[in-house]
Amino acid sequence: MSRDLKVGDTASVSKIFTDEDVLGFSNLSLDNNPIHLDQSYAENSVFGKKIVHGMLAASLFSGLLGMKLPGEGSIYLGQSLSFTAPIYIGDRVTATVEIVNIRPDKPIITLRTYCLNSEGSLVIDGEAVVKAG
Amino acid sequence: MSRDLKVGDTASVSKIFTDEDVLGFSNLSLDNNPIHLDQSYAENSVFGKKIVHGMLAASLFSGLLGMKLPGEGSIYLGQSLSFTAPIYIGDRVTATVEIVNIRPDKPIITLRTYCLNSEGSLVIDGEAVVKAG
Numbered sequence: 001m002s003r004d005l006k007v008g009d010t011a012s013v014s015k016i017f018t019d020e021d022v023l024g025f026s027n028l029s030l031d032n033n034p035i036h037l038d039q040s041y042a043e044n045s046v047f048g049k050k051i052v053h054g055m056l057a058a059s060l061f062s063g064l065l066g067m068k069l070p071g072e073g074s075i076y077l078g079q080s081l082s083f084t085a086p087i088y089i090g091d092r093v094t095a096t097v098e099i100v101n102i103r104p105d106k107p108i109i110t111l112r113t114y115c116l117n118s119e120g121s122l123v124i125d126g127e128a129v130v131k132a133g
Numbered sequence: 134m135s136r137d138l139k140v141g142d143t144a145s146v147s148k149i150f151t152d153e154d155v156l157g158f159s160n161l162s163l164d165n166n167p168i169h170l171d172q173s174y175a176e177n178s179v180f181g182k183k184i185v186h187g188m189l190a191a192s193l194f195s196g197l198l199g200m201k202l203p204g205e206g207s208i209y210l211g212q213s214l215s216f217t218a219p220i221y222i223g224d225r226v227t228a229t230v231e232i233v234n235i236r237p238d239k240p241i242i243t244l245r246t247y248c249l250n251s252e253g254s255l256v257i258d259g260e261a262v263v264k265a266g
Contacts, residue, residue, distance in 0.1 A: 031196030059188045063164030080213045
């Protein structure tokens with residue numbers, strides 16, 4: 001491993017996902033579900049307003065893992081995700097990754113990965129497994 | 134549930150992820166890892182050429198679940214992902230979701246979710262849990 005890593009290390013990033021971001025992700029993922037794109041549809045849904053794709057918000061983990069912790073050269077092996085609450089368009093999401101285990105025999109690292117909304121509520125929870133570079 | 138669903142039902146979609154797609158996803162996810170964007174960096178990496186973000190390819194599951202199977206009105210509860218092999222830019226990825234369990238007491242559905250590359254090799258494997266609309 002290129003530098004010291006230890007259990008408890010964290011990295012975070014925040015982003016507000018806009019209508020434009022959500023439209024861009026819909027195009028990339030071929031996910032044109034109206035719950036993300038159609039105001040009147042969303043108002044009549046269980047959510048009451050348009051929501052961000054869970055996989056879009058979860059993609060913040062990819063950047064944190066590959067660029068910050070463990071950082072460059074990491075190989076992404078796995079990710080689990082629980083979408084625990086809706087994320088509304090325009091709300092600030094803060095994604096955090098925290099090292100919870102480092103294998104003693106090889107550089108395989110497990111991190112808790114979670115997102116909070118601007119009220120501090122947990123909206124995504126899960127774990128990532130990466131091989132450090 | 135709005136229609137009959139049964140174990141073994143599948144839905145699939147194919148997409149070739151281009152450099153432009155990967156750049157777009159880098160901007161959305163704040164993931165500017167050079168393994169996805171920098172030709173010479175990628176050539177000198179373990180992968181040998183630029184790769185698609187695993188989370189971008191996995192986002193195809195979101196569209197399949199929300200629009201095809203179970204389809205509109207579904208609520209995405211969870212997703213696990215194993216990134217089993219690299220996905221190269223320009224290769225065709227086929228994502229499939231297949232119902233593996235339907236709870237008898239409520240409309241909670243588990244689907245196997247996987248991606249194959251153009252050679253038929255498994256590049257992503259995992260499971261999704263959704264509440265059918």
